[in-house]
Amino acid sequence: MPPLIPPATVGRLVTYLRVLTDLAAAGVERISSDELGERAGTSAFQVRKDLATCGRFGTRGSGYAVATLERELRRVLGLTRVWSVAIVGMGRLGQALADYPNFAEYDFALRGAFDVDPAKGGLAAGPLVVRHLSELPAAVRDDGISMAFLTVPAPAAQVAADVLVAAGVRGILNFAPTVIHVPDGVHVEGVDFLGGLQRLAFALGGHTAATIDLGV
Amino acid sequence: MPPLIPPATVGRLVTYLRVLTDLAAAGVERISSDELGERAGTSAFQVRKDLATCGRFGTRGSGYAVATLERELRRVLGLTRVWSVAIVGMGRLGQALADYPNFAEYDFALRGAFDVDPAKGGLAAGPLVVRHLSELPAAVRDDGISMAFLTVPAPAAQVAADVLVAAGVRGILNFAPTVIHVPDGVHVEGVDFLGGLQRLAFALGGHTAATIDLGV
DNA sequence: ATATGTGAATTGATTCACAGCG
DNA sequence: CGCTGTGAATCAATTCACATAT
Numbered sequence: 001m002p003p004l005i006p007p008a009t010v011g012r013l014v015t016y017l018r019v020l021t022d023l024a025a026a027g028v029e030r031i032s033s034d035e036l037g038e039r040a041g042t043s044a045f046q047v048r049k050d051l052a053t054c055g056r057f058g059t060r061g062s063g064y065a066v067a068t069l070e071r072e073l074r075r076v077l078g079l080t081r082v083w084s085v086a087i088v089g090m091g092r093l094g095q096a097l098a099d100y101p102n103f104a105e106y107d108f109a110l111r112g113a114f115d116v117d118p119a120k121g122g123l124a125a126g127p128l129v130v131r132h133l134s135e136l137p138a139a140v141r142d143d144g145i146s147m148a149f150l151t152v153p154a155p156a157a158q159v160a161a162d163v164l165v166a167a168g169v170r171g172i173l174n175f176a177p178t179v180i181h182v183p184d185g186v187h188v189e190g191v192d193f194l195g196g197l198q199r200l201a202f203a204l205g206g207h208t209a210a211t212i213d214l215g216v
Numbered sequence: 217m218p219p220l221i222p223p224a225t226v227g228r229l230v231t232y233l234r235v236l237t238d239l240a241a242a243g244v245e246r247i248s249s250d251e252l253g254e255r256a257g258t259s260a261f262q263v264r265k266d267l268a269t270c271g272r273f274g275t276r277g278s279g280y281a282v283a284t285l286e287r288e289l290r291r292v293l294g295l296t297r298v299w300s301v302a303i304v305g306m307g308r309l310g311q312a313l314a315d316y317p318n319f320a321e322y323d324f325a326l327r328g329a330f331d332v333d334p335a336k337g338g339l340a341a342g343p344l345v346v347r348h349l350s351e352l353p354a355a356v357r358d359d360g361i362s363m364a365f366l367t368v369p370a371p372a373a374q375v376a377a378d379v380l381v382a383a384g385v386r387g388i389l390n391f392a393p394t395v396i397h398v399p400d401g402v403h404v405e406g407v408d409f410l411g412g413l414q415r416l417a418f419a420l421g422g423h424t425a426a427t428i429d430l431g432v
Numbered sequence: 433a434t435a436t437g438t439g440a441a442t443t444g445a446t447t448c449a450c451a452g453c454g
Numbered sequence: 455c456g457c458t459g460t461g462a463a464t465c466a467a468t469t470c471a472c473a474t475a476t
Binding site (some may be wrong): 005007010011013014015017018019022039040041046076078079083085090093095096097099100105106108115147149170171174175177178179181187189190191192193194195196197198199200201202203204205 | 221238255256257294365386389393
């Protein structure tokens, strides 16, 4: 069975949720698909279609209640619980992520920092202490870790991903500029700034006439 | 007008280019669409269709010459020149990017690091010295900066983007977890690890199992 | 009056089958 | 005979028009 909600829609739901959180903080109580679309960088049509794939949350004539819609999107996206996350690869990027102070605000909990280099064991990384990668399986079991940041160098990415999969991690955020292969049931999201630079190079290269590209 | 390439294809061309660079380094001289697809995480059909949108680079019966295809993809993607990049926002992430040692290897050159905080002016950031954001327009003009990493906090992202656009930067890699609005002709690529976490949460949320029908 | 929810139309992307070249 | 290049078919996503509910 294909996913209940198309991937493209899931990506936009995340954006809508952000806009709604900002609106709620600003004290706004209701919003129309028109304005939500404007703020999320898409169309009112798209907003209504996306929201309709997961329920009927609006009121005809007066739009959506910000608080209700925010709560419903959290539920749909699986964000009503705290997810525990590990970092694998404590180079510059892994360190920067460990230092990131706002995970709790997004309902994620950093629960482990791992590296294969024994020299890094015991070092501080934000609120954590770096452990050897061989200790990952026990941490996954004991701390309920279900996702990981993969922040190792590209040549090490596949091996590290294999370790994560074997340990039972089913969601990988891959920062390495390479494709990793995982079995069915394990999900990979790429975070690829070098690729982003190269796609920008193409866009600026004069191959396309002026195109609108609203950020997602 | 040169043939236009769909955005989805551009993203995969970047991946193919990476695979080809690795293969060339490993001394491999020829590759089939079958194996390139396997390594890039897609199908042989897709590889051939993608490559056909920008030329005829293969040889029937024996596949693609690695060196030739790599060179052609570089040309198509606009990677035959060095692109100069600035960093705007010298928090943890901006600092980590400034320290990244491999930009030259990808034919990008870091040419400026900027922040609005006067206290950060003069600090070292990798090979650069942090300047005040008000000096950005001169740097864009004098150093040929055409892209920027936007690594400011989310509430500051739109204002900073406006400064970049006014200074003439036409490509923005947006690391802030918010949508930014830019005029036609300016391109934005999002690098969104928090969004990635949330999309993983949805994927792991158990929506693959049978779900209860909504009553109509 | 106003703005949602949704079938229909359109556009875009992927998959396929096979013709055609080496 | 092997493997690319490509039209045709399938599948997905977006855009639109409007009926419908408040």
